[in-house]
Amino acid sequence: MSERNRSVPSVGMVGGGQLARMTHQAAIALGVGFRVLADSPSDSAALICGDVQLGDDRSPSDLSAFAKSCDVITFDHEHVPEPVLRELEKAGTVLRPGPDALRYAQDKLLMRARMTELGAPCPRWRGVATAADVDEFAAVTGWPVVLKAARGGYDGKGVWVAGSGEEAREVLDGAARAGVPMLVEEKVVFTRELAVQVARSPYGQVAAYPVVETVQRDGICHEVIAPAPGLDEERAVRIQELAIEIAHALGVVGMLAVELFETESGVVVNELAMRPHNSGHWTIEGARTSQFEQHLRAVLDLPLGAPGATAPYTVMANLLGGADPDVYRRYVHVMAKDPGVKIHFYGKEVRPGRKIGHVTVLGDDYEDLLARARDAASYLKGDQQ
Amino acid sequence: MSERNRSVPSVGMVGGGQLARMTHQAAIALGVGFRVLADSPSDSAALICGDVQLGDDRSPSDLSAFAKSCDVITFDHEHVPEPVLRELEKAGTVLRPGPDALRYAQDKLLMRARMTELGAPCPRWRGVATAADVDEFAAVTGWPVVLKAARGGYDGKGVWVAGSGEEAREVLDGAARAGVPMLVEEKVVFTRELAVQVARSPYGQVAAYPVVETVQRDGICHEVIAPAPGLDEERAVRIQELAIEIAHALGVVGMLAVELFETESGVVVNELAMRPHNSGHWTIEGARTSQFEQHLRAVLDLPLGAPGATAPYTVMANLLGGADPDVYRRYVHVMAKDPGVKIHFYGKEVRPGRKIGHVTVLGDDYEDLLARARDAASYLKGDQQ
Structure with a gap:
């Protein structure tokens, strides 16, 4: 209708x-x-x-x-x-967002250049055309290095870790054949990964969500803990301020997600996304205003909603497809086992490794929540019988 | 699609x-x-x-x-x-629910007879065919009395308060012309109105929500406070048990709402509804499992979700249409004034007095929440400029 x-x-x-x-x-x-x-x-x-x-x-x-x-x-x-x-x-x-902002989410070279200009903390990086460029870079940072396609990628990939000049050459050859511009970044030694989301309206109003910890395995986000446990409060505020600064400087309208590495000495910006983001699915139940409502408010230039948390901790776990395509049968058991787990299915056909939904749990003890969320996700995937 | x-x-x-x-x-x-x-x-x-x-x-x-x-x-x-x-x-x-259960929500005479049989507390009542029947009833209970259409109603009404035999005769004449069976109930002197919701699955699992206070004006629910402030805990549990007993006895599947009057000496059952209910809109944000999700779980015979509250208090206020049809323009201001108010619009055309949406606020102090919810509702209606 x-x-x-x-x-x-x-x-x-x-x-x-x-x-x-x-x-x-x-x-x-x-x-x-x-x-x-x-x-x-x-x-x-x-x-x-x-x-x-x-x-x-x-x-x-x-x-x-x-x-x-x-x-x-x-x-x-x-x-x-x-x-x-x-x-x-x-x-x-x-x-909304417009192309002047979006291009920084579409092109990693442009993004890095702009972040550097803004003084935002970044890994060391440079654009590279040849393997010699990578060798030169790695002579300073050491191996391994991270190679990224500035836009898109090839063979279904956009990020490669190269441990040697030879590995780098292979990646760059492929990129050259596909006509994909590339950049190299140092491989950051991080203690954990963080993410922060802010919303910005055309009017210029901003709302910042709590900084979260994202748990990635094999390049895929598995869990998000909100807020990031044990994060120094001053650092959390500085991260929110950084995201707000980026949103203003880039003229973002709508949701902006900033993914970061936390290191011994601080944080560095990893990626930007200018839309609702996987790191913010926890906000559906865990924040007073979900990232999806906030995105709509922002792009409609409505006053933004309160971004505060509704519980001390919220944990989100992505549901990845497993071998069993009949996920409905499986989720009946998850519901029976834990009536407090919030299930979100995306209606997608189940394929191994595909994100087909997520679960969210809320409470006081994040370790308990993480165990419950992981348990539900692993059962739904079929890792448990 | x-x-x-x-x-x-x-x-x-x-x-x-x-x-x-x-x-x-x-x-x-x-x-x-x-x-x-x-x-x-x-x-x-x-x-x-x-x-x-x-x-x-x-x-x-x-x-x-x-x-x-x-x-x-x-x-x-x-x-x-x-x-x-x-x-x-x-x-x-x-x-789900099936006709064996639904008829008690469709026919108030059947409902009263069954409630009486179950020993559920009810106002004094009887089926009436003539004004003489009402006079006889009122001779015991006193005037005024409440006349109800057992099914449907006429002239757009289903409930009348009659202060005298003459008023009763008028109502019954209309009912007779419309072919509507009627009952009379004593007019309960209540201190406030309460409601409780339970879900029941075909498997027989039940989940009971906190007992809420409903604030009605002119026969329309204006606000719901969850849980009902100051309600004696033992009484609250007894009310939940009563609702569970009714759900089992009537074979309800899905959500059951029981509306009650609280009096000096206890509670009496006013109405039943076997579906999601206005008294449960607060559960979207205020309970771990909303009444809508719970209804789906129940009718699909899925394990039920946790019905517990997510905040100490949740207040819901219905949005009634006012003279200004441009409610969108008005809600921008409500959003600006109170970023914590959750707005739900139903997409309906605005007509004076029509329920066009509701707002929900959550927190610790129900009087403050009630003031905020009323403020939002009255601004949206156009009572404030």
Whole structure:
């Protein structure tokens, strides 16, 4: 059904993934219009949203047709090419965030240059064209180093760790063949990974969420603990201030996630994302205003909601697909075992290693919460019988 | 979009009001299928749900066509006639709650007789056919008395207070013309109104929510305070036990709301509802499992979720339409004034006195929360400029 209510604005989200799915839930409560541009009717958001347009999110004509029925366009991902965004903007479409901000989430070279300019703490880095550039860099930082595709990637990857000049050469050869610009970064020795989210509205209002710890394995976020246990309060505030500074300097509108490494001596910025982010799924139950509602408020230039926590600790664990495709049968048992676990399924077909949902638990003792969340996730994946 | 995922069950809700709208939000997180049978594309749930069938909720053919694509049928209201429900059930449709339970929510005479049989505390009552019956009743209880239509009502009303035999005669004459069976109840002198919700699954599992205070004005629920302030703990437990007993005795599946009057000497049962209920909207943020998720779990025979409170107090205030149809413009100011207020709009056209949404606030001091919720509701209605 898509009876458009003209007295409330309508937000269009490009991309039909789980971020759009959860943003739809928030849009229902706010009573604003919400449309999704999806690739396929089986996309996570397309399965449940009442107002879906199918189309290609890189096609100027599909995007501009979609934009015609929306007051504001926002994004579930960063894949819309900058020239397409510029064209839409020139035609009068309101893009939030706009291409001037988004390009820093789309291009890691631009991002690093801008972060360095702002004085934000970064790993040592440089753009590289040849293996000799990498050798030169590693002569200073030591091996291994991290090679990153500035935009996109190839062979389904965007980040490589190279332990030697030879390994670096292989990666760069592949990148050259694929026409992908590359950068190298020192491999940061970190004690843990942190993330912080802020929302910024066109009016310039900001709201900062508590700094969280993210637990990654094999490059995939497995758990998020909010707030990051034992984080020095002064450091937490400095991290929030850093994110706010970045949001203002880059002109971000909507949610900004800043992923960081915590080291012995402080923090360094790892990545930026300008949309709701996996590190903020805990906010659905764990914060007074979820990141999805906050993103909508921000892109609609509404006053922002309170970002404070609703419990001393919230732990989120991603649900990764396992060998058993019948996850419904499995989750009945998780529900029976722990009636306090909040389950979020994305409606996606189960494939091994694929993010198909998440669980959230709230309480006082984060170690207990982490054990419960891990238990639910491992049972759902099929690691336990 | 309505790609049905065959590996998860699909719940069909009859009725496209705000209860279906909020149940849709809960169904998204659970990852189960959710369909709505709505009267019109502008129904509250039809506006946002991805899987809507338009049809008449009293038509056997529309209902059975709808039921074909659902594993379980449940209800946003009590208006489907019992014979239609019986026919569906005979044809193999899984109805939760089923007609054996639902008739007690559809017929106040049946309900009173059954409550009396169970020994549940009730106001004095009797079925009445003539004004003489009412006079006889009032000779014992005194005037005024409450006259109720056993089913439905007439002239848009179902409850009348009669202060004299003459007033009673007028009401009964109207009822006789409309063919509506009537009952009379004593007018209970109460100190306040309470409500309790329990969920029950076909397996027989139950979960009881905290007892709440409901604040009614002109027969409309204005606010709900959870838990009911100052309620004696023993009485609270007895009320929960009463609701559980009713749920079991009536074979309720899904949410059951029991509305009560609290008097000097105890409580008496006022009304029953077998679906998510206005007195439970506070559970979206205020309980670990919302009534909407719990209803879905129950009708799907899933293990029930934890019903405990997430904050010491939660206050919900209904948003009633005022003279200004542009409620969006007004809510911007409410958001700016109180970033902690949770707003829920139902997407309905604004009409004076119509329930168009609700707000929820959570915290430690219920008087402060009540003031904030009332302030938001009165501003949105337009009572404040």
